[in-house]
Amino acid sequence: MSRRKTRRSKGLDGWLLSAPALILLVLAASGPLLIVALYSFLEKGDYSGVRWILSGEGWFRVLFERDIFDQTVSLADANLSIFWRSVKLSIATTIITFGFGLPTAWFIATRPAKSRAFWLFLITIPFWTNLLIRTFAIMEVIRNQGILNTFLMHFNLISEPIQILYTDTAVLIGMTYVYLPLMVLPLYAAIDRFDFRLIEAGYDLYASRWQVLRGVILPIIKPGIIAGSILVFIPSLGAYVTPRVLGGGKNMMIGNFIELQFGQGQNWPLGAALSTVLLLVVLVSLIIYTRASSRDDSNG
Template sequence: MSTSLEKQRARDGWLLSAPALVLLVFAAAGPLLIVATYAFLTPGDYSGVVWDFTLKAWFQVLFERDIFDDSISMADAHLSIFWRSIRLSLLTTILTFLFGLPTAWFIATRPAKQRAAWLFLITIPFWTNLLIRTFAIMEVIRYDGLLNKALLGIGLIETPLRIMYTDTAVLIGMTYVYLPLMVLPMFAAIDRLDIRLIEASYDLYATRLKVLTKIILPIVRPGIIAGSILVFVPSIGAYVTPRVLGGGKKMMVGNFIELQFGAGRNWPLGAALSLILLLIVSVALIFYVRVSTRSDSDG
């Protein structure tokens, strides 16, 4: 009797999850399959693809045939674009961590009644579209923007700072945009922290640094890792922020992929680059799973 009940339950489970599964298969796996297929085809003359199988796109990802003497070399332009994306994403992750940890700590240590209000404040930026938030940042840091006007007004600087169109501008923008994604999981982790552990370690003459490194960080670690992944993954594919704040002078991977689908008219290369990006993200996720399972077995 009980087995048929279990079967019934399993069937219900499948039925209930069917809409989500169907959506996943069609909306995620379907397009991905198309991208994967296109990466092995020949670019059409003005757009799209021609159905001729070739590995040329993959060759183009890593190597370039010199346009003038036909010699083949590593595509250092492509590599430096990928490297810039990885570097800026790592820096964004570190910056959001440095700004996010005190914020998360502050919220987690408020009285229970206030916490909801503070968390609510953190989520407010999500109410607005990413593009609009990025333009808002631009209005703050641009040449005749708020920041420069304020600094000039109080006499701290003589000439306006040129922050726009630099990597700094991109970092400011991405840190601002992705900060909530770091704060929320860290808050959840700190929230679980038993404050008595800290009191106990102080009673046992631990220094403040020791308390941070031996008590707080190990307990908060899952939150830090989850937050880092949540920040790193969208950062590396960022398109709007580098385009608007970085001034388009130096591409990130997202912009490079767009070039192939737009003016470059090379969809297969764009598709191959997208898959490489997916690979980088997967490596980051595998790293996450590894690290988090290790911390579980430690605990």
């Protein structure tokens, strides 16, 4: 009994001690979010900002649009296609970074302990470089007079430059490059813990290389795969700089579309509603992630 009491009072002490940090965190983190959520239910101002009148128009405009002349309601195809493109590009980025990330992480984890730090260092260097600069570097590679096209034309592999810049492909290349380290690092952490003797056990029990990969390696490093996928998918979904620079004006993603509402579009409630939708998508992804990883804990 007395022991339980001490523990409880200790817990209370813990709460009190962390109270300043908690208050700051609640105000700083949820305050702006609450403002965003609140604005999505207000009426749009004449030029920008909001009028303090409750309205569902912001949320309505996420999915629908009204004809300017006769006010007939139709689905907002443009919005939907931007959503669809964002999800599609984010999923594609996640899959491609996994495709490149797994062999890379495997390579690093199987190096001698001494040289691993060096390879990890190479992977993390881009993190210390400004995102905008990295994106312009990619632009330099793929633009019509860029390195890639010049190289291909020099060796007569193509007769005229391939238009990559300002396409979805350009956005995909850019995001894959930018988010690859976020996939490699958790995969590396998972493979580093992997007991390589299990591969021999698999071979010994008649599993081919492919069966060992599918039946032994992938299930065991699953937590790393889930963590990497979430780390890549979530920022991809909200990406702003990369699609803005490499996708041009036409190939917008949600991030750019939201920015448009607060800028030229002058529709803050719609922008706030879109932001909330994005947040909800991310939350759902996170819930799926925690579910999947906790199932993993109880199952092995």
